[in-house]
Amino acid sequence: MTARLHVAVLMGGWSNERQVSLTSGAGIAAALRRIGHKVTEIDMDRDVALRLREIAPDVVFNALHGTPGEDGTVQGMLDLMGLRYTHSGLTASAIAIDKQLTKAILAPRGIRMPGGHVVKSASLHDGDPLPRPYVLKPVNEGSSVGVAIVTDASNYGNPIAHSAEGPWQQFDELLAEPFIAGKELTVAVLDGEALAVTELMPTQGFYDYDAKYTDGLTVHQCPAELPADVTQAAMKMAVDAHIALGCCGATRSDFRYDPAQGLAGLYLLEVNTQPGMTPLSLVPEQAKYRGIDYDALVARIVASALA
Template sequence: MSKEFGKVGVLYGGRSAEREVSLMSGAGVLQALQSKGIDAHGFDTGLRSIAELAAEKFDRVFIALHGRYGEDGTLQGALEQLGIPYTGSGVMASAIAMDKVMTKRIWLSNGLPTPGFRVFDSQSTSAADLQLAADELGLPLMLKAPHEGSTIGIKKVNSGVEVTPAFAYCAKYDEVVLAEEFITGRELTVPVLGRGRNARALPIVEIRAPQGNYDYQNKYFSDDTQYLCPAPLDAELTQKIQAIAVRAFNAVGCAGWGRVDFMLRATDNEPFLLELNSSPGMTGHSLVPMSAKASGISYEDLCAEILRSAALELHASQDWKAE
């Protein structure tokens, strides 16, 4: 198997607010690939330069980075320039998926369900504007920094007096803040593997966090969060949600692998798309490996399958010649 992949780089760490999670993801992926006999090497993009990456002469890389400078298209662009095949989505899809606002706009244009929302400038938004959004979208209300992940820069607002301080918190992380209608119900997530017509949904995971608070601590470190996989849903609803997940994945142009997050409204079991992760976590608490395991795919085999899908999105013209 080592010959099939050549020299492999596992890119992890990085400089985003999700560095700590990426270090855990990268360590898991590296160990898994090495256990399969693959010539894999760790490379911390937060500590080493693009020039050093080029000097390593990797035949392909597994991107285990989360957040900015790794999941947002910037690194993907550099890898295109270097001609190094990489896992996951290409430049444009990575950039879009990292932006919750643009993702929601694309979903809406494709007739896909997502909660109502408003977008505010972090610097110039008044308290009156925020109150108007709360009146329009209702309470509770979710405020989010739209370019962060791992529940960083997110606040749930339960009353009018909480809106302004919650906005100030989220504004520390981004130039804009997303105000989103809160959907009361069950939290679900659907991993997707492949691309285009060959994209397929894995088993649905239902997340039951303490007090319904799936925050950073409960996501990565707590043993109190419950995960039900496959989620206890009837076959028809399961197929409906998985089909929406694949449509949402393809609408953004994602490829390789990803994870689509949902809320299932309690009143009528209608699913609503929340966000799309184009480079999901691969830690001991992560959901993609959990779902893969439920479908008979081990962590090690999952990492190898994702690595096998590594590709370059752009292809230089065969007629081009350096002068």
């Protein structure tokens, strides 16, 4: 019988991923209650430290997505308060949220990632930073927030027009990367073990924020139908990245795979240290494929935090 704990579930906050976090948090809280724990749900605001001190939980389940819950800020606060919490710590979180910094850590370790560099958004209106097609994305956002694919046929203009809607209107700097044709893949890692490889097949456009969180816009093929060596390589890369960044609990690594290049066409894009736990999320889906239901997954993540 699992000892009854008081678990605070941190959710919401003020990032661009607030609604996803609220959905993740609600599911987690319900699972924790089914398991038999006492649960306090906290929609994070600027007084969150006072609230946590007041309730003094045994452990905090961090269900926040984006900043400041995924970038080390909340982790540092919880460290100072002496509270145990789920998922990765301050250093791993601060590195993984920064896509360029993640490359600086992982690429020298032999983990294949796309090239590219950070550009000032204003410079995009003078000319392209890379040959088209290329991808522009915020350096430190998740859930494909603010991603744009710039092609010869795009309606952004050439060069990108000031009036064209895109992430250059929201962010001062963007990461420019070569576009990798082919398949969108993802691998969940739980306590240092890769669970599966899922192929994500949007019914229209690409795998953006809406495709991730709107039912019916993306087909999930789990396990992905891939050559065995590609499946094994993706799972190994995800575990290697999880370990190299010093991650804990659950992470999810996202990939692009170009079958025309064979194994050399597999590229790690990023590591998510606070993966979603919504009904459409990929970590619960892969855990289920491995025989771990949602409640057991939540229990595993809590146990990892306590360890």
